[in-house]
Amino acid sequence: MDGESCIRKAYDYILHGDFESAIHWFELAIKAEPDNAGYYHKCAVSCARSNKWTKAKHYSDTAIALEPDNSEYIYYSELIRSKLLLEEVGVLLASVPPRLLEAGDKLAEVISLDPLSFDGFYTLAMVRYTEGDYERAGKLVKEALKLDPQHTAARRLYADTRRKIRKNSKG
Numbered sequence: 001m002d003g004e005s006c007i008r009k010a011y012d013y014i015l016h017g018d019f020e021s022a023i024h025w026f027e028l029a030i031k032a033e034p035d036n037a038g039y040y041h042k043c044a045v046s047c048a049r050s051n052k053w054t055k056a057k058h059y060s061d062t063a064i065a066l067e068p069d070n071s072e073y074i075y076y077s078e079l080i081r082s083k084l085l086l087e088e089v090g091v092l093l094a095s096v097p098p099r100l101l102e103a104g105d106k107l108a109e110v111i112s113l114d115p116l117s118f119d120g121f122y123t124l125a126m127v128r129y130t131e132g133d134y135e136r137a138g139k140l141v142k143e144a145l146k147l148d149p150q151h152t153a154a155r156r157l158y159a160d161t162r163r164k165i166r167k168n169s170k171g
Contacts, residue, residue, distance in 0.1 A: 003033035019050040037066035056080045082114040100127050118147040122154050134164040
């Protein structure tokens with residue numbers, strides 16, 4: 001089967017919400033046309049939708065290797081990288097004791113890769129709050145709330161940071 005036929009089959013599966021089968025058909029398209037960057041990119045997108053971030057990164061990196069100047073591929077690769085970094089941050093924060101400094105550095109990178117990452121802003125705000133840097137925590141959680149104004153925990157963190165800032169300015 002040629003690559004384009006495999007792609008059509010993959011899209012049929014996507015329309016039915018079966019991303020696993022879609023990925024399989026994208027991979028068949030890649031085998032049929034291994035120099036087609038678009039196929040790798042489409043497979044990366046489907047892997048990402050299935051939360052297979054490592055696999056998504058592999059296909060995304062290959063698409064960029066084939067078409068290094070494609071801004072869409074680069075943009076999507078940065079989003080995938082930010083998701084992988086968020087997973088690393090989760091491990092760092094779950095450590096005993098939490099590795100706040102490393103987590104903060106990775107979260108800053110998440111935000112630079114994906115400036116619309118609510119999780120990046122919110123989690124970095126929580127890290128800064130835990131470190132006692134209430135000013136920065138307040139600014140970061142305010143950015144998070146711009147992305148998701150109804151997020152209850154972020155609203156609570158914002159209120160907490162404002163209280164701490166007021167308390168510190170009085171004391």
